[in-house]
Amino acid sequence: MISLSAFIGLRYSRAKQKNRFISFISLSSLIGIMLGVAVLIIGVSAMNGFERELRERILSVIPHGEIEAAKGPFYHWPDVVRQVENDPQVIAAAPYINVTGLLQKGNTMKGVALRAIEPEREDKVTNMSRYISDQGWQRLSEPGQNLVLGKGIANKLGLKVNDNVTLLLPNLAKGNKLAAPKRVNFTLVGILEMGGQLDHSLGFMSLATGESLTEGVNGVAFKTDDVMDAVTITRRVAFDSGLLVYIKPWVFTQGNVYQDIQLVKALMYVILFLVVAVACFNIVSTLVMAVNEKKGDIAILQTMGASHALLRNVFIVQGLLNGIVGAALGVILGLGVALNLTEIFNLVEQILGRKVLSSEIYFIDFMPSMVEPLDVVIIAVVAVIMSLLATLYPAWRATQVKPAQQLGHG
Structure with a gap:
């Protein structure tokens, strides 16, 4: 039929x-x-x-989770890093310092969010180095004031590798009054090119340089074994640290x-x-x-x-x-x-x-x-x-x- x-x-x-x-x-x-x-x-x-x-x-170049000190820096940051890595779901951790300032080249200025890191440790947390040209990632650890910038920032300032650029940082004088900004000269040693927003907002310097410009390490970033469970893991890491910290899983920043x-x-x-x-x-x-x-x-x-x-x-x-x-x-x-x-x-x-x-x-x-x-x-x-x-x-x-x-x- x-x-x-x-x-x-x-x-x-x-x-x-x-x-x-x-x-x-x-x-x-x-x-x-x-x-x-x-x-x-x-x-x-x-x-x-x-x-x-x-x-x-994005998730390969940003940490899955971060904890940031709520008051002052982590004075014993190696201990904090070890404690974070003790979590069974944390693969690796690395210290960082957030540095916000203005880059100046001639009469052109550009606001940037710089991140002071240790390249060797950071490589275990993110894959940022694969998007940086001219061995810039390795050169960050060389003596001197070295800098890696996103391609968008470099183009905005007309910079090429090995060019010099000035970083202006806020300067608090006595009584919390603003004084003339700090001026620090840097050499551009590499360019970050991902083809996205990060090219226009992000830059890197060495952790040693960052410590010389700020109070010290103010955050620890880490990589987890389950990126989709980053919120739970980050909260647990923050609680186990016993410190007063801000929690910043990737879901809060890029979610x-x-x-x-x-x-x-x-x-x-x-x-x-x-x-x-x-x-x-x-x-x-x-x-x-x-x-x-x-x-x-x-x-x-x-x-x-x-x-x-x-x-x-x-x-x-x-x-x-x-x-x-x-x-x-x-x-x-x-x-x-x-x-x-x-x-x-x-x-x-x-x-x-x-x-x-x-x-x-x-x-x-x-x-x-x-x-x-x-x-x-x-x-x-x-x-x-x-x-x-x-x-x-x-x-x-x-x-x-x-x-x-x-x-x-x-």
Whole structure:
């Protein structure tokens, strides 16, 4: 019975419709499903790409967690570092000093958030060194006042490697009154280039230099074995330290980016599945009109002994074919674009003559894409299931045709 239903349903699908409007509605439903599936695959792949870049770029160069002294520096910071590393979920820890000031080159000035670190320890916590040119990371430990700056800062000040630049720091005189700022000359030994926001705001100096300019180490950064549980681990580390500290897991500093990606991804599923649903409603319209047009054929089949199940399956097959073909074409189109999304986006930027994703605003300056096979399967299967559900009412209508009325009327 199933093979007979499939045979008749496929014949109806291939047959030239007498009513061109039915053909138009049928084609529009197929195109709607195809576009819905394709756009959903492209959109989800882009969100997967952003999530991957967030993990591989941002979360690889920022600590998973930090504790900062609430009052004064950590006077015995080696002990604090050892205590942090004693936590079973902490892989490594490193001291740092936050230094905020103004960089001056000629008449150009730029505010920066500098970080004084020990390169050897910091390498165990982050992968920042892989984004720094000209051996700048290693040169930070050399004698002298050395500095590594983000590419955006260097470009703003017109700096190149081995150029000199002046750092202006606030200077509190007696009575907490501001005096003339401290002026410290530095040599640029490397440039940080990640292609994102950090290029425009971050710089590094050696811990020894930072200690000479400030009261001392004011924070300890660390890497955990579970980046998604960083909040719990950071709170535990802070509590176990017994010190009055601020807790700064990555979720507090960069979590808004991750949450935005998840929110957009969820909304994209909802919105684009609604697009597919609208296309599936066209299947309902197509099949209802097809049933009305084929009432005579249905009556003849009934007089020949066709059961209600057979008649239902005929129109289920006819409608389901649109869903399967639309989903298949959508997968092909979606994969074709998603696998080449970065190149296509770069071409669009070249045509427009400007950067759509500016590194001054976004954490990356290109459109990433990562196709997850499971996402593609889920999207295609859901589209086919929605198409199947759309056929149920018209298929039921086909079983309500009265042979005596139809043949008598004929």
